[in-house]
Amino acid sequence: MGKLSLQLPDMKKLNEMTIEEAARALRAREYSVQDLWDACIKAIHENNPKLNAYLEIFPADTAAVAAAQKRIDTEGEKAPLLCGIPLAIKDNILIEGKIASAASKMLENYRATYDATVVKKLKETGALFLGRTNMDEFAMGSSTEHSAFGKTLNPHDTTRVPGGSSGGSAAAVAAHLAIAALGSDTGGSIRQPAALTGLVGLKPTYGAVSRSGLIAMGSSLDQIGPLTKTVADARILYEAIRGKDVLDSTTIPDGLYKTAKPVKHLRIGVPKDLLKEGIDEDVRKTFDVMLEKLMKAGHTLVDIELPTSAHALAAYYVIMPAEVSTNLARLDGIRYGHFSRGDTLLDDYINSRTEGFGEETRRRILLGTFVLSSGYIDAYYRKADAARAILRKEYDDSFTKVDVITFPTTLSPAFKFGDKGDPLSMYLEDIFTVTANLTGMPAISVPMGNVKRDGKDLPVGIHFTAPHQGEEILFAIGAAVEKI
Amino acid sequence: MATIDDVKKLAALARMRVGDAELAKFTSEFDAILAYVGQLEQLNLPKDLKAGKPPVRNVMREDGEPHKGGTYTEKLAEQFSAREGNALSVKQIIQHGKAFASAPRYEKTK
Structure with missing residues (x-):
């Protein structure tokens, strides 16, 4: 008689588990922390050469693995849910002693001198880090095609993009090369890749999560957040990283905004005017079917109007490059980063920046320099800032009538590499997601189904925005979508 | 244009x-x-935009204890493009009687 396999054929592989499942299995002593780590590393070695989700795979931190195991053994159920869970971290989040390149030649050899606050918090829970994931350079892009170290492929169809800028984190989780991951979101960089790879992606309320140790792109827009397989996992990761931080004065205390608690049946605002054109027919159909099902489940659909949303992307493409050109001015090669010597100090700066930055980064720096230059600042920057205020007011007003506002996360499913060659068509990828960054409100993308392209099932996402500090409402509606 | x-x-x-x-x-x-x-x-902008602006709040805090001097020095200095001991070494930009553009060529010290 042959030896019985301990693993049933329909049983999930370790690396395919969610945070919840893995935490339960570790506590039940079904597997060890080392087993879980090894399963993820094995999957990475098998699939990362094809997908390029990770830029670097970290060697096992044996002390951290042992400490996590010991904590589970001694604390049992009281151990944090993330204890011993292997995570992927976007390459713009600092882990002390590790390279953090933001997928740029400029920071190719930059080694972080301290932990980002989110990393410090995750280390305290006993979470483990598998490696740093690919992204569009300095988080500027919606496809990872702008990475200085090669594009990342979408695991659902490798001829297509995984979205961006957190495309490496998304591909890593979608292909089960990590249990979950952190990304950053300035205009949709967590939610759009989550939608295109069939994951849950959360952009928290501006100020909910510390930006200390996040390589800055647009400081008034950036937030770190989770990319996970389920809404429950997104909540676990979000709860672990959030909180006021003395190292980031834009972080906010609990209860700063008066937000209602989620109720069983939610009022869902649908801005129909915005959905009239531009959306792929199959995406629209999937979205309408989901709304119908949510209504049947007892939620209410409410027509709302957000007229300024039509101008949100235009405002974003003024404010964001302005902040990019300001933030990236610090990168001159002198104190750290790519350095190229010239005859004068000015030549040092110019050579280092010209060689260090990729095309899209330079484009946005130039655009930002333009909109901030005297003579244009009133026409562009001040106008965009005003549009941002109006947009926020419109959202605030709508939230007196509804609990969440919904639309599809993206106009279409994942596109093919090279399909969005001109910058403007790539920028339009963010048309729905940018509003949450401009208003500072939390937003989530949850898988709503698949559409077929070239015989392959491609995931698409439904997007919900809640009032400031309304993450619990997002988790409630997200869970409702998952149940359908 | x-x-x-x-x-x-x-x-x-x-x-x-x-x-x-x-x-x-x-x-x-x-x-x-x-x-x-x-x-x-x-866009027609209303005169009063205060309604949509995020509320302003005091973010001042008491100074905390600074970290011990030298804790990060070596880690930071390791990343310098050129260093002299623990100092960041850059090109001289001002000289008596000479303009910025004609500053002497920089000699790398390390």
């Missing part, structure tokens, strides 16, 4: 060099992007 000269000036302001081929490309792309963001012109 952006011109090649405009983009050249912006590059100089941003401390970057843009090659001739890229200059033409960036200039035409700028036109498309600026035409798109130009739609903001159509």
